[in-house]
Amino acid sequence: xxxxxxxxxxxxxxxxxxxxxxxxxxxxxxxxxxxxxxxxxxxxxxxxxxxxxxxxxxxxxxxxxxxxxxxxxxxxxxxxxxxxxxxxxxxxxxxxxxxxxxxxxxxxxxxxxxxxxxxxxxxxxxxxxxxxxxxxxxxxxxxxxxxxxxxxxxxxxxxxxxxxxxxxxxxxxxxxxxxxxxxxxxxxxxxxxxxxxxxxxxxxxxxxxxxxxxxxxxxxxxxxxxxxxxxxxxxxxxxxxxxxxxxxxxxxxxxxxxxxxxxxxxxxxxxxxxxxxxxxxxxxxxxxxxxxxxxxxxxxxxxxxxxxxxxxxxxxxxxxxxxxxxxxxxxxxxxxxxxxxxxxxxxxxxxxxxxxxxxxxxxxxxxxxxxxxxxxxxxxxxxxxxxxxxxxxxxxxxxxxxxxxxxxxxxxxxxxxxxxxxxxxxxxxxxxxxxxxxxxxxxxxxxxxxxxxxxx
Amino acid sequence: xxxxxxxxxxxxxxxxxxxxxxxxxxxxxxxxxxxxxxxxxxxxxxxxxxxxxxxxxxxxxxxxxxxxxxxxxxxxxxxxxxxxxxxxxxxxxxxxxxxxxxxxxxxxxxxxxxxxxxxxxxxxxxxxxxxxxxxxxxxxxxxxxxxxxxxxxxxxxxxxxxxxxxxxxxxxxxxxxxxxxxxxxxxxxxxxxxxxxxxxxxxxxxxxxxxxxxxxxxxxxxxxxxxxxxxxxxxxxxxxxxxxxxxxxxxxxxxxxxxxxxxxx
Ligand SMILES: Nc1ncnc2c1ncn2[C@@H]1O[C@H](COP(=O)(O)OP(=O)(O)OP(=O)(O)O)[C@@H](O)[C@H]1O
Ligand SMILES: [Mg+2]
Numbered sequence: 001x002x003x004x005x006x007x008x009x010x011x012x013x014x015x016x017x018x019x020x021x022x023x024x025x026x027x028x029x030x031x032x033x034x035x036x037x038x039x040x041x042x043x044x045x046x047x048x049x050x051x052x053x054x055x056x057x058x059x060x061x062x063x064x065x066x067x068x069x070x071x072x073x074x075x076x077x078x079x080x081x082x083x084x085x086x087x088x089x090x091x092x093x094x095x096x097x098x099x100x101x102x103x104x105x106x107x108x109x110x111x112x113x114x115x116x117x118x119x120x121x122x123x124x125x126x127x128x129x130x131x132x133x134x135x136x137x138x139x140x141x142x143x144x145x146x147x148x149x150x151x152x153x154x155x156x157x158x159x160x161x162x163x164x165x166x167x168x169x170x171x172x173x174x175x176x177x178x179x180x181x182x183x184x185x186x187x188x189x190x191x192x193x194x195x196x197x198x199x200x201x202x203x204x205x206x207x208x209x210x211x212x213x214x215x216x217x218x219x220x221x222x223x224x225x226x227x228x229x230x231x232x233x234x235x236x237x238x239x240x241x242x243x244x245x246x247x248x249x250x251x252x253x254x255x256x257x258x259x260x261x262x263x264x265x266x267x268x269x270x271x272x273x274x275x276x277x278x279x280x281x282x283x284x285x286x287x288x289x290x291x292x293x294x295x296x297x298x299x300x301x302x303x304x305x306x307x308x309x310x311x312x313x314x315x316x317x318x319x320x321x322x323x324x325x326x327x328x329x330x331x332x333x334x335x336x337x338x339x340x341x342x343x344x345x346x347x348x349x350x351x352x353x354x355x356x357x358x359x360x361x362x363x364x365x366x367x368x369x370x371x372x373x374x375x376x377x378x379x380x381x382x383x384x385x386x387x388x389x390x391x392x393x394x395x396x397x398x399x400x401x402x403x404x405x406x407x408x409x410x411x412x413x414x415x416x417x418x419x420x421x422x423x424x425x426x427x428x429x430x431x432x433x434x435x436x437x438x439x440x441x442x443x444x445x446x447x448x449x450x451x452x453x454x455x456x
Numbered sequence: 457x458x459x460x461x462x463x464x465x466x467x468x469x470x471x472x473x474x475x476x477x478x479x480x481x482x483x484x485x486x487x488x489x490x491x492x493x494x495x496x497x498x499x500x501x502x503x504x505x506x507x508x509x510x511x512x513x514x515x516x517x518x519x520x521x522x523x524x525x526x527x528x529x530x531x532x533x534x535x536x537x538x539x540x541x542x543x544x545x546x547x548x549x550x551x552x553x554x555x556x557x558x559x560x561x562x563x564x565x566x567x568x569x570x571x572x573x574x575x576x577x578x579x580x581x582x583x584x585x586x587x588x589x590x591x592x593x594x595x596x597x598x599x600x601x602x603x604x605x606x607x608x609x610x611x612x613x614x615x616x617x618x619x620x621x622x623x624x625x626x627x628x629x630x631x632x633x634x635x636x637x638x639x640x641x642x643x644x645x646x647x648x649x650x651x652x653x654x655x656x657x658x659x660x661x662x663x664x665x666x667x668x669x670x671x672x673x674x675x676x677x678x679x680x681x682x683x684x685x686x687x688x689x690x691x692x693x694x695x696x697x698x699x700x701x702x703x704x705x706x707x708x709x710x711x712x713x714x715x716x717x718x719x720x721x
Contacts, residue, residue: 263527264527332564334560334562334564335564335566335567336525337522337525337560337564338560338564338565338566338627338630339566339576340522340525340550340553341520341522341553341557341558341559341560341631342553342554342557342576342577342580342630342631342633342634343550343551343553343554343557343577343580343581343634344550344576344577344580345550346550348580352576352580353566353567357567
């Protein structure tokens with residue numbers, strides 16, 4: 001490369017002697033090198049841009065499809081609680097009141113809406129109060145009944161109610177349902193929408209924020225307007241509690257033993273390989289294992305968050321063990337030497353010096369493991385946490401663990417399977433909530449890492 | 457006060473603190489220490505010298521069983537501390553290390569405050585009955601580590617925030633805080649400037665009054681300055697062991713001579 005025959009002093013290249021170059025001009029090699037570097041950076045930027053593009057598309061479509069689930073249409077109407085229908089004996093005896101089923105309440109709502117329509121002088125082709133039924137949710141009579149059972153003294157009076165509109169009406173308000181799309185729908189007519197338009201003008205129909213979606217329970221196939229994710233959120237919460245309480249201590253103890261105390265031999269090598277393998281096992285395998293072991297063998301209750309939590313613990317353990325071992329490994333061995341050197345026992349060295357330094361890594365790993373478990377659906381399919389309609393808030397802690405429930409991702413999966421397009425919207429809404437949880441957990445993990453890492 | 461401690465007159469009188477016989481150390485298949493016999497006397501400084509990789513650190517770490525922490529390491533032979541075999545199955549290495557303290561080649565303070573660095577050993581060994589006593593131990597140890605003046609105003613600052621040389625003196629202070637009987641020092645001055653080195657050497661000289669000190673060093677001058685006895689290692693063998701003055705002025709083995717005159721290394 002350099003001219004060997006020229007007696008140049010060591011260190012000064014041939015190029016200096018022959019054609020003196022300016023520092024301002026790039027020579028061919030530098031040009032090539034810089035071009036390669038620029039190209040590489042361009043590839044990187046392109047890759048990141050593509051990634052960001054898809055992320056944005058994903059987020060936008062999730063938000064656009066899911067946001068409508070957070071609002072719901074209500075019809076505000078004064079309902080006359082007819083004593084003749086609700087309490088024939090007239091003595092307000094709770095047992096008698098209870099005998100009137102929701103079928104007894106539905107006509108009251110029909111009448112109330114019909115009366116409101118006529119009072120306001122709205123034009124409509126409907127002549128019977130019963131025709132109003134299509135606009136209200138099938139859950140509305142139950143809402144009325146619950147109110148009456150709780151306040152028997154209101155019977156005979158007229159009370160303002162905010163009644164849940166049917167999912168078709170809600171869909172119409174949100175633009176999901178149009179007059180054309182209901183042309184062959186026997187549940188509702190385009191004429192109902194004409195009426196709704198007028199009721200919106202009068203302020204009797206409005207869309208408001210839907211707390212029930214966040215706090216409520218799942219509903220049957222035909223009442224998407226009533227369904228909420230709250231109960232399955234509780235299911236997820238109890239599962240996460242099980243996962244945290246089992247996988248953190250077991251995982252950390254196992255990692256400390258393996259990393260700091262266990263002799264390095266064939267057997268521990270085998271364990272190590274198997275833990276790594278476990279982390280890669282498809283989650284559905286854990287599900288079938290859980291089904292066989294916890295339900296069929298140990299006879300734990302089906303669909304219970306306890307079982308779900310146990311299965312997810314199996315899944316999370318390898319993640320926690322691997323991250324804990326990695327953070328224990330990252331603690332410089334000189335710290336252990338220092339502790340042993342002043343006469344600390346191995347256990348003191350680990351617990352006084354190594355573990356505090358590894359803690360942020362352990363916590364991060366745990367939170368990420370939990371986040372993974374929170375979003376896991378497949379294993380829950382097999383232990384019956386999907387397809388179960390979680391309509392009841394568990395009463396008490398024990399019931400929270402043992403009574404059948406669903407979980408957020410399982411609920412989302414369930415909704416996405418249902419035929420009514422209103423459920424599709426709920427599924428997206430559920431995904432938004434799930435993502436918010438996951439994001440919160442990851443942010444906590446990042447904050448913890450920032451706060452504790454390199455504190456010294 | 458700082459006399460040249462090579463006066464050979466006081467060598468013979470001292471009692472044997474550690475006696476090693478026939479020591480072999482293997483790292484897996486590598487034979488790192490071959491047939492080493494050494495007698496380390498009480499209240500005296502013994503220096504280990506030799507070219508890099510000859511096994512000085514390895515042998516030093518045998519003396520407080522730090523090699524136990526290395527899985528592949530195997531130690532054979534007898535090492536006695538005050539006549540008791542430290543590799544006896546009945547011996548708890550933790551108890552041994554409380555008696556035989558160690559300062560490592562690289563400064564390794566705990567990522568805790570300066571105070572806690574020093575107080576840790578006394579705390580786990582229950583050397584202080586109360587906070588006042590602990591404070592006293594910390595101050596005394598930091599003074600002996602020749603670092604008190606520099607850190608007395610920031611005892612609660614992290615020990616890892618000190619400079620390399622300060623960290624090493626902190627580690628020395630930490631080692632003396634537990635009142636060991638023997639102090640093993642593996643190149644304690646390799647990270648220090650000449651002033652700090654002089655301070656540490658002075659410290660070693662003081663420590664000699666109460667302890668038996670073993671120091672590994674690459675500096676012939678240092679070995680000559682601080683030690684009364686010197687052991688020269690070469691390729692895992694103990695080539696020559698004797699009074700420092702004699703080793704440096706009149707070595708018996710040609711390998712020792714070529715090393716100290718700078719021909720192997
Ligand atoms: N943990 C270990 N595993 C395997 N071999 C080791 C280990 N530690 C040291 N050795 C080997 O043992 C021999 C002696 O090493 P040692 O660290 O005792 O040398 P040293 O005399 O202290 O050298 P230096 O002056 O560079 O510190 C070397 O050949 C080294 O490669
Ligand atoms: Mg060494």
